[in-house]
Structures are given as structure tokens and as C-alpha cells.
Amino acid sequence: MTLTYIVSGFAVGALVGLTGVGGGSLMTPLLTLLFGVSPTVAVGTDLAFASITKAAGTFTHRLRGTVDWQVVRLLCFGAVPAAIVATLGLKHFGALDKEISQIIRYSIAGSVFLTVIALLFKARMLAWLNAHPEKQLQGKQLTAATIIAGALLGTLVTISSIGAGAIGATLLVMLYPRMPSAQIAGTDIAYAVPLTAIAAFGHWWLGSIHWDLLGSLLLGSLPGITLGSMAARAVPEKFLRGLLATTLTIVAAKLVL
DSSP: OHHHHHHHHHHHHHHHHHHSOOHHHHHHHHHHHTSOOOHHHHHHHHHHHHHHHHHHHHHHHHHHTOOOHHHHHHHHHHHHHHHHHHHHHHHHHTTTSHHHHHHHHHHHHHHHHHHHHHHHHHHHHHHHHHHOGGGSOOHHHHHHHHHHHHHHHHHHHHHHSOSTTHHHHHHHHHHOTTSOHHHHHHHHHHHHHHHHHHHHHHHHHHTOOOHHHHHHHHHHHHHHHHHHHHHGGGSOHHHHHHHHHHHHHHHHHHHHO
């Protein structure tokens, strides 16, 4: 089974390297559906997995100067407290109870569907915002909207481990349509590091991290991300995103049915 986990980590890592999204959206459902890991343990393990891999990505983006640290701070103002409150909520209501596990399972499915929408309609939303500059938020409204977006993402990520990638990037595009794509990616990864780390610590406190599983996934994902990133330019992005959206739709449907 360890070899299977390593191969799965490699496959997900390669897809993340190719498309930039899909880590939590694929890893958590994969652990739940294919390997029969309970939803709470799948979420906790994936959050620990994400915090480590995103830390490495943030280091690279920092060296390249593609992180807007002011936006990262605003997102964290909302995301970090929300993650703590969500963790305390899971602790209070019993994160390992069967009923709560079912709620988390549906939360994962809903997050996956949101990721699909973000993948399919991100370009259209950006085009609409560029065509209607009067609709773009400015000043205090933009600051407040960024903090609120961080709080929503913090809650979603803590409960389902999904949302920091495609959904987070899509919200950044909507709030900051003039921000360069590389900076969107770097900022999205950077704010997710403290969020996933705190959420992972919370799940460790809840006892919902499988450390041996985490090690196997990391062993496969690190070379997968590297090779996927190297091959990204050779594969059409439109094809990859369509493939990812289709896969995620099937995964979400299986989680619900």
C-alpha cells in the first residue's frame, strides 16, 4: 500500500505541476474514495501535505519577487482566525463522529464543484471585469473584501482541505484583475502556507493526521511536481484544465452519490 500512496502522490504532484491547481481537490477525494481513508483523516493529512509543499513553492516565488505581501497579510487577517474558529468548531462538535464525517464529505464535494467552476469560468470572469472597470473594488472596500475572502477560504480549507488553490486564485483575479498571473499564483501560494499550517496543527490536535501516509505522499509528490513543472510548457493549458475539470466533476459526483 505504501508504494500505491507514493505513486498517487507522484500523480497528483505531476498534475499540480502541470496545471498549478488540483492538489487538495484531488488528494482528499482520492484518499477518501480510493483508499477508504475517513474524511477527517484525509482532510488533516492533506492539510499537512499542503503546508509543506506550499512552503517550498512560496520560497521559489519569493526569490522571483512574485508575491504581493500586502495582499497576503490581508488574506491572513481573515483566514487565520477563521481556521482557528473552524478547528474549535470541529473539536466541539466531534470531528471524528460519523455525522460530522458525513458533513465533511459533502463539504469536500461542494469544494470540488467550486473548483470546477473556478477552472471553467475564470477567464470569462476576468474578461467581464476588464470590460467593466467601474465594477472593480477600490480602497477600503477592496481591503474589506480581501479580508472577508480570506475568512471564507480559511473556513472552507480547514473543513475540507480544498479551496486554497483554484478557488483562492479565482477570488484574487476577481478582486485584483490587474495583478500579473505570476503574482496571482505566488500570492495564492504564500497566504496558503500559514493557513494550511494552522489548519494542519488543528487537525493534529484533533488526532486526524496519518503521519506514515503523509510521508509516502510527500515522497511521491516532490519529484512529481518537479517533472510536471518541467513538462508544463509542452502540454496545452486548455486541454489540461479541461481534463482536470472533468476529473473533478466525476470525483465530486461520487462523493455525493
